[in-house]
Amino acid sequence: MTIMDDIESRSAPNNDEKTVIYRHRIATRVTHWTWAIALFFLLLSGLQIFNAHPQLYIGNQSGFEFENSVLSMRAMQAADGTVGGYTTVLGHSFNTTGVFGMSGTADDPAYRGFPAWATLPSYQDLATGRVVHFFFAWFFVAAFLVWFVSSLISGHLKRDILPSIADIRALPRSIVDHLRFRFHHDGRYNGLQKLAYAGVLLVIFPLIIATGLTMSPGMNAAWPWLLDIFGGRQTARTIHFLCMAALVVFFLIHIFMVLAAGPLNEMRSIITGWYRTDEKKNEERSA
Amino acid sequence: MTRFIINRRKFLTIAGVAASAIPLSGCDAFDSLLAGQSPVRQFLASANGLSYRAHRALIGDDTLVPEFAASEIRQGQRPNGTTDPTDPDYLALKDAAFSSYRLTVGGLVEKPVSFSLDELRNMPSRTQITRHDCVEGWSCISKWTGVPLRQILDEAKVKSEARFVVFHCYDTMNLGPQDAVPYYESIDLIDARHPQTILAYGNNDKPLAIANGAPLRVRVERQLGYKMAKYIKGIELVSSLAPFGGGKGGFWEDLGYDWYGGI
Numbered sequence: 001m002t003i004m005d006d007i008e009s010r011s012a013p014n015n016d017e018k019t020v021i022y023r024h025r026i027a028t029r030v031t032h033w034t035w036a037i038a039l040f041f042l043l044l045s046g047l048q049i050f051n052a053h054p055q056l057y058i059g060n061q062s063g064f065e066f067e068n069s070v071l072s073m074r075a076m077q078a079a080d081g082t083v084g085g086y087t088t089v090l091g092h093s094f095n096t097t098g099v100f101g102m103s104g105t106a107d108d109p110a111y112r113g114f115p116a117w118a119t120l121p122s123y124q125d126l127a128t129g130r131v132v133h134f135f136f137a138w139f140f141v142a143a144f145l146v147w148f149v150s151s152l153i154s155g156h157l158k159r160d161i162l163p164s165i166a167d168i169r170a171l172p173r174s175i176v177d178h179l180r181f182r183f184h185h186d187g188r189y190n191g192l193q194k195l196a197y198a199g200v201l202l203v204i205f206p207l208i209i210a211t212g213l214t215m216s217p218g219m220n221a222a223w224p225w226l227l228d229i230f231g232g233r234q235t236a237r238t239i240h241f242l243c244m245a246a247l248v249v250f251f252l253i254h255i256f257m258v259l260a261a262g263p264l265n266e267m268r269s270i271i272t273g274w275y276r277t278d279e280k281k282n283e284e285r286s287a
Numbered sequence: 288m289t290r291f292i293i294n295r296r297k298f299l300t301i302a303g304v305a306a307s308a309i310p311l312s313g314c315d316a317f318d319s320l321l322a323g324q325s326p327v328r329q330f331l332a333s334a335n336g337l338s339y340r341a342h343r344a345l346i347g348d349d350t351l352v353p354e355f356a357a358s359e360i361r362q363g364q365r366p367n368g369t370t371d372p373t374d375p376d377y378l379a380l381k382d383a384a385f386s387s388y389r390l391t392v393g394g395l396v397e398k399p400v401s402f403s404l405d406e407l408r409n410m411p412s413r414t415q416i417t418r419h420d421c422v423e424g425w426s427c428i429s430k431w432t433g434v435p436l437r438q439i440l441d442e443a444k445v446k447s448e449a450r451f452v453v454f455h456c457y458d459t460m461n462l463g464p465q466d467a468v469p470y471y472e473s474i475d476l477i478d479a480r481h482p483q484t485i486l487a488y489g490n491n492d493k494p495l496a497i498a499n500g501a502p503l504r505v506r507v508e509r510q511l512g513y514k515m516a517k518y519i520k521g522i523e524l525v526s527s528l529a530p531f532g533g534g535k536g537g538f539w540e541d542l543g544y545d546w547y548g549g550i
Binding site: 049052 | 315317318321322328331332334335337338342345346347350351352353355359361362363365418420421422423424425426427428508509510511539542543544545549550
């Protein structure tokens with residue numbers, strides 16, 4: 001029972017009247033940190049790979065003699081002769097000198113999509129970017145499979161991740177609570193939290209893995225239907241990039257919420273499993 | 288119980304400090320760890336072998352990549368790498384419109400053979416409209432016509448100890464500090480015998496252009512562009528890749544790229 005339940009009260013170390021519950025099972029904690037480390041390296045090596053051809057397209061191929069580009073980060077010469085970094089999104093160009101398209105210093109400009117501080121290695125090295133990316137991709141995918149199977153068996157998926165009808169009904173209140181920074185430390189996920197985690201774990205993670213596989217010419221032979229699902233290799237590359245951007249946004253919100261909700265207690269629960277709720281000891285069973 | 292909590296708190300502090308150090312250190316902190324042939328890089332690169340074995344297990348030996356309709360050919364084949372070799376022996380061939388060209392097939396074969404361009408053109412051919420994927424990330428759809436490599440291998444009768452096909456090329460590449468070295472590539476016998484692996488002499492219903500590898504280039508459709516050697520001089524069947532170039536199986540591989548370019 002205690003092993004199966006991710007969020008459950010049980011007798012626990014307790015040095016005041018607040019209740020400490022066992023919130024995160026070992027599978028949740030190990031996969032969380034595997035993903036944290038793997039995604040850090042996947043992001044930076046992925047931006048390195050992107051920089052080898054900092055342009056995204058829709059369809060099977062890249063338009064060199066026709067137009068199907070949806071995003072590019074390139075150094076271009078403006079009408080007045082000055083060279084700058086320009087990010088073009090769906091035909092609209094923005095001057096992003098210093099960050100995208102052109103970075104570095106005025107004396108030593110670097111013509112690259114993402115700047116040196118955002119890529120691994122910091123200098124242009126596609127080969128090493130690929131080595132790092134595919135190494136951590138294996139850990140990312142393995143952690144996903146472990147998490148999915150164990151969460152399905154333990155009931156974690158149904159109980160804590162998929163929003164219930166009650167969660168959906170309570171969403172407006174949950175949104176107001178978040179806006180007022182009023183958090184309920186009962187150890188359970190609220191509706192917005194469940195939606196965020198379900199979105200990342202059940203939508204973005206499978207999508208970023210599947211679009212990654214779609215870019216492999218070898219996998220195109222084995223599973224050609226991947227190309228049909230995503231509308232071609234270059235569209236898959238674009239979706240892969242958008243999933244990355246969504247995960248960066250999730251990460252920023254995630255860290256902000258940890259800081260807002262009490263970083264020590266939150267960090268303790270994702271490392272040790274134990275979480276201090278704001279419920280009184282005698283009320284724990286009724287919650 | 289109390290002592291356990293203290294240990295946990297210590298662990299928490301250490302983990303917290305360690306975690307906060309990662310973003311602070313910035314990306315160039317990893318540069319020296321990943322440079323050249325560092326042990327860390329070599330360890331990470333071992334995952335490439337796992338990807339290769341996973342693909343061989345998952346993908347049938349003769350499973351074809353999707354082919355496209357003629358309407359999908361919307362642009363010329365984009366060239367990359369060498370686009371106009373200036374090596375003297377190549378220039379001599381080019382001046383004679385490749386009439387003196389002979390593809391040599393040697394190494395671990397029962398019967399070393401060579402073929403002129405006309406002989407190759409008169410052999411049974413295969414035409415396929417496929418997508419070319421560059422390691423940089425772009426793709427281009429094009430029509431290729433050529434001789435299935437498997438036919439050439441069957442004529443030369445590959446010895447049982449052969450494990451790889453090495454492609455020797457006319458063009459030399461000069462990147463970085465080292466001297467110009469001849470381009471070369473290699474694939475295993477599974478990809479060499481794959482039905483879509485052809486020695487192409489035609490592209491988009493025309494003779495193969497010089498920028499795309501004239502007179503002969505290989506198409507290895509389940510791998511990336513750098514595996515598909517252009518300006519092929521000869522084919523050698525070998526049991527080990529160690530004697531060639533830097534020993535990693537290809538020009539780009541010697542510079543750190545993965546030998547198996549299926550991802």
